[in-house]
Amino acid sequence: MTDRSVTNPYTHEAMPDAAHTREALLDAGAALAEEHGLAGISVNMVVARAGVAKGTFYVHFKDRAAFIDAMHARFHARVEAAMEEAVVDLAPGAERLFRAAETYLDISLQNRGVKALSLEAGSDPTIAARRERLAAGTISDLQVLGWDDAEAAAQLLAAMIREISALEFDRGHPLPASRRSLKRFLDT
Amino acid sequence: MTDRSVTNPYTHEAMPDAAHTREALLDAGAALAEEHGLAGISVNMVVARAGVAKGTFYVHFKDRAAFIDAMHARFHARVEAAMEEAVVDLAPGAERLFRAAETYLDISLQNRGVKALSLEAGSDPTIAARRERLAAGTISDLQVLGWDDAEAAAQLLAAMIREISALEFDRGHPLPASRRSLKRFLDT
DNA sequence: TGTACATCAGTGAACGCGCGTTCACTGATGTAC
DNA sequence: TGTACATCAGTGAACGCGCGTTCACTGATGTAC
Numbered sequence: 003m004t005d006r007s008v009t010n011p012y013t014h015e016a017m018p019d020a021a022h023t024r025e026a027l028l029d030a031g032a033a034l035a036e037e038h039g040l041a042g043i044s045v046n047m048v049v050a051r052a053g054v055a056k057g058t059f060y061v062h063f064k065d066r067a068a069f070i071d072a073m074h075a076r077f078h079a080r081v082e083a084a085m086e087e088a089v090v091d092l093a094p095g096a097e098r099l100f101r102a103a104e105t106y107l108d109i110s111l112q113n114r115g116v117k118a119l120s121l122e123a124g125s126d127p128t129i130a131a132r133r134e135r136l137a138a139g140t141i142s143d144l145q146v147l148g149w150d151d152a153e154a155a156a157q158l159l160a161a162m163i164r165e166i167s168a169l170e171f172d173r174g175h176p177l178p179a180s181r182r183s184l185k186r187f188l189d190t
Numbered sequence: 191m192t193d194r195s196v197t198n199p200y201t202h203e204a205m206p207d208a209a210h211t212r213e214a215l216l217d218a219g220a221a222l223a224e225e226h227g228l229a230g231i232s233v234n235m236v237v238a239r240a241g242v243a244k245g246t247f248y249v250h251f252k253d254r255a256a257f258i259d260a261m262h263a264r265f266h267a268r269v270e271a272a273m274e275e276a277v278v279d280l281a282p283g284a285e286r287l288f289r290a291a292e293t294y295l296d297i298s299l300q301n302r303g304v305k306a307l308s309l310e311a312g313s314d315p316t317i318a319a320r321r322e323r324l325a326a327g328t329i330s331d332l333q334v335l336g337w338d339d340a341e342a343a344a345q346l347l348a349a350m351i352r353e354i355s356a357l358e359f360d361r362g363h364p365l366p367a368s369r370r371s372l373k374r375f376l377d378t
Numbered sequence: 379t380g381t382a383c384a385t386c387a388g389t390g391a392a393c394g395c396g397c398g399t400t401c402a403c404t405g406a407t408g409t410a411c
Numbered sequence: 412t413g414t415a416c417a418t419c420a421g422t423g424a425a426c427g428c429g430c431g432t433t434c435a436c437t438g439a440t441g442t443a444c
Contacts, residue, residue, distance in 0.1 A: 023387075039312050041229035045431060055389040057434085062387090066431065122310070124227050149374070154367040158375060161353035162346045169345065179342040186337070187346060187375045211420075233398060243422040245401085250420090254398065 035115030099143040110167040223303030287331040298355040
């Protein structure tokens with residue numbers, strides 16, 4: 003350890019170097035997920051990109067699987083926090099639904115590796131559970147809008163939002179036509 | 191080669207053993223894709239499951255990537271053929287759209303490895319092109335239904351259909367609530 | 379203030395393993411004479 | 412009909428490589444006295 007007094011850019015509190023290295027590894031993983039997909043990432047690639055020794059990886063993560071999970075957890079935590087904040091004082095309904103969707107899309111655009119992180123669920127139950135939790139947040143909105151199969155509708159809605167997110171990330175900017183189409187699908 | 195006179199179950203024409211082994215490899219790959227995802231398949235696993243020697247794999251496929259592509263091509267050819275047949279004498283419109291969607295879902299349910307094959311696009315341009323071609327078939331229907339951003343809507347529609355397909359495959363049978371929700375999204 | 383010790387993030391060589399790919403070979407079949 | 416040769420799907424040992432993981436070690440910092 004050569005530099006122990008790193009400052010958290012958000013809280014401006016002191017941040018131990020340990021957290022700094024951990025974040026660097028997760029950032030490297032996210033960048034690599036963008037290029038190679040989640041399954042295409044190797045520990046070798048991650049430590050090379052982060053500029054640390056191979057052993058350091060195992061100081062911070064139990065194994066490769068725990069690292070993938072940590073990447074996914076971080077991404078979902080960011081998305082969920084932003085969505086909650088955007089929607090906190092709104093009652094269930096169309097307005098709340100659109101705001102949540104747009105927040106998801108805007109946050110996703112700023113995160114490397116989103117496509118891999120949101121699309122490559124694989125058969126990992128933890129990842130599937132986080133995805134489901136996010137989708138579940140829209141069920142009450144859809145019920146208010148008169149859907150009787152609100153749960154099924156919420157899953158389809160989530161699939162559309164992920165699709166737009168992937169398209170926007172490829173292009174590097176929001177796609178108004180896609181967002182408009184999403185709105186239209188919800189005008190029932 | 192020990193048995194050269196295999197009969198194609200569809201055409202009842204003679205089928206050289208070569209095609210038989212190739213199909214066996216693709217079948218093994220599809221089964222493995224179901225368990226491990228496309229990226230999780232190894233040549234070792236495929237030949238072990240198909241019961242042939244490792245070298246045989248390279249008699250039929252240039253390399254691992256060509257094999258993955260061949261699996262995807264076979265799946266899409268099946269889906270496309272079935273959809274075209276189901277829809278051949280229908281004019282663009284709601285009826286044609288639903289029939290195409292239901293055909294996609296029904297065929298997918300019968301094919302091993304669908305989830306991997308339809309969801310794991312990765313960054314492969316050939317796979318992305320086949321996916322896009324399938325989605326493009328619904329654009330004219332959406333135009334007739336009054337969508338002005340029919341292309342964007344077609345992509346979202348395709349995402350919903352893939353989502354339902356994945357859900358149905360997990361459960362092993364059609365999910366009427368999901369199919370109904372899809373229909374509702376299209377009633378604009 | 380100086381010394382001895384504990385803590386802990388970080389290091390990198392070493393490991394065994396399964397990977398994708400190659401290639402000289404086999405043996406059954408089809409063809410030419 | 413018999414013989415010589417060509418073809419080609421199938422074989423499996425062998426290859427070099429990058430993988431994930433381990434572990435004895437380093438050295439800077441914090442703590443006790």
